[in-house]
Amino acid sequence: MRNNLYIITDFDYTLTSKDSNSSWSVLDSENIIKKEDLKKSQKYKDYYSKIEKEERIKLKEKHIKNWYISHLNIFINNKITEKQIKSLSMRKNCMKFRKGAKKFLKYTHKEKVPVIIISAGIGDVIKNFLKANKCLFDNVYIVSNIIKYKNGVINGFREKLIHSLNKNEIDIPVKIKEIIKDKSNVIMLGDNISDILKIPEHKRSINIVFSNKKEYQKYVDILYDENESLDKIIDIIKNID
Numbered sequence: 001m002r003n004n005l006y007i008i009t010d011f012d013y014t015l016t017s018k019d020s021n022s023s024w025s026v027l028d029s030e031n032i033i034k035k036e037d038l039k040k041s042q043k044y045k046d047y048y049s050k051i052e053k054e055e056r057i058k059l060k061e062k063h064i065k066n067w068y069i070s071h072l073n074i075f076i077n078n079k080i081t082e083k084q085i086k087s088l089s090m091r092k093n094c095m096k097f098r099k100g101a102k103k104f105l106k107y108t109h110k111e112k113v114p115v116i117i118i119s120a121g122i123g124d125v126i127k128n129f130l131k132a133n134k135c136l137f138d139n140v141y142i143v144s145n146i147i148k149y150k151n152g153v154i155n156g157f158r159e160k161l162i163h164s165l166n167k168n169e170i171d172i173p174v175k176i177k178e179i180i181k182d183k184s185n186v187i188m189l190g191d192n193i194s195d196i197l198k199i200p201e202h203k204r205s206i207n208i209v210f211s212n213k214k215e216y217q218k219y220v221d222i223l224y225d226e227n228e229s230l231d232k233i234i235d236i237i238k239n240i241d
Contacts, residue, residue, distance in 0.1 A: 002111050002240055006180045007233075008197060009189040011119035011126050011144070014210060015105075018191075018226050020096035023121030023129070023144075024071060026089055033078045044070050061165045068120070068163050072156065080154045085147065089128035098210075100230035102135055107234050109137035114179050116172070118197070119144040120164045141176050168198050187236065191226065193219045206236065 009015060012022045027033075028041055048067035088094060108115050115137075119126060123144030130136040148158045162170055180186075186205045188196050193216055196207045208222045217223045224232060 002113060002237065004183050005185045005187070005237070005240060006114040006116065006183045007108065007187045007189065008116045008118055010191060010195040011117050012121050013191040013226075014189050014195065015098055015101050015117070015230075017096045017098045021094060023089075023095065023119065023125040026094045026125050026129075027075060027080065027085060027122070029088060032080050032084050032088075033074065037074045037078060041071060041074055061163075064163050064165055065161065068161055072161075075154050076156065082147075082149050082152050082154075085124055085154070086128060089125040090132045092129075092132045094125075094132075095129050097133070098230055099227070100232075100234070102133065104230040104234055105130075105135045105137060105140065107237070109139050111237065112139060113237065114176075114183075115140045116176060116180070117142045117144065118162075118167055118170065118172075118195075120162050120167070121145065122147065141173075141179075143170060143172060143176070164192065164194055167194065185240065187233065189233065196220060208233070208236075 012024075013020065016022075028038055030038065033041075044067055048063055105115065117126065117140065119142070121144055123142050123146040126142055126144055127136060130140065143162075145162050146158045147154055148156045160170075184203050186199060186203055188199075188205055188207045189210075190196055190208075191210045193209060196209065196219065199205055206222065207220045208224065209216050209220045210224045210226050210228055212226045214223075
């Protein structure tokens with residue numbers, strides 16, 4: 001039953017396309033960040049992206065956390081303001097939706113299916129982007145890195161840093177737990193196997209990843225091409241009895 005269903009999804013490169021800005025890179029603008037810091041940011045990305053492919057999970061987690069903190073520190077050192085962040089992220093085209101994403105969000109809203117976005121991105125940017133595109137529906141919940149401000153200037157994140165390898169450790173807010181506690185079917189969406197989270201044994205899940213890495217096949221129920229449309233997910237939902 002669809003009223004017994006909820007969805008847990010990644011955001012960057014899952015609800016957005018592979019060629020989109022990430023919710024982090026939206027803020028990498030020459031208008032608010034010094035050129036030398038933008039070069040530094042790109043250098044971090046080039047270096048840590050390679051490490052992200054390492055098979056040694058402990059090593060990866062340590063380095064990925066360092067990457068996120070280094071990027072955050074660039075924002076802090078450039079004294080980015082809440083107003084600047086809103087200006088950059090409230091643009092409809094600051095990121096690019098995956099094909100079918102807006103239709104997917106509208107459909108799940110119509111069907112009253114909760115959509116929980118658990119993202120290692122920047123929650124403020126995600127929220128503003130969805131709002132600008134009229135897709136911030138009341139069935140959409142965002143669990144992500146929320147910016148903390150001091151006198152209107154970025155000062156860190158409010159809670160524990162969420163990065164790509166610690167999503168299973170994140171404590172979902174009580175409000176969301178209450179909404180999904182009696183729902184036993186879940187569809188999980190991501191572009192990486194680290195987006196597929198552990199769920200209680202009494203729940204049934206369909207784990208779906210958008211990636212061209214064939215080795216992911218053994219870890220998921222469905223492996224779609226990295227550019228596949230979210231229309232496929234709508235079709236799956238429609239076929240849930």
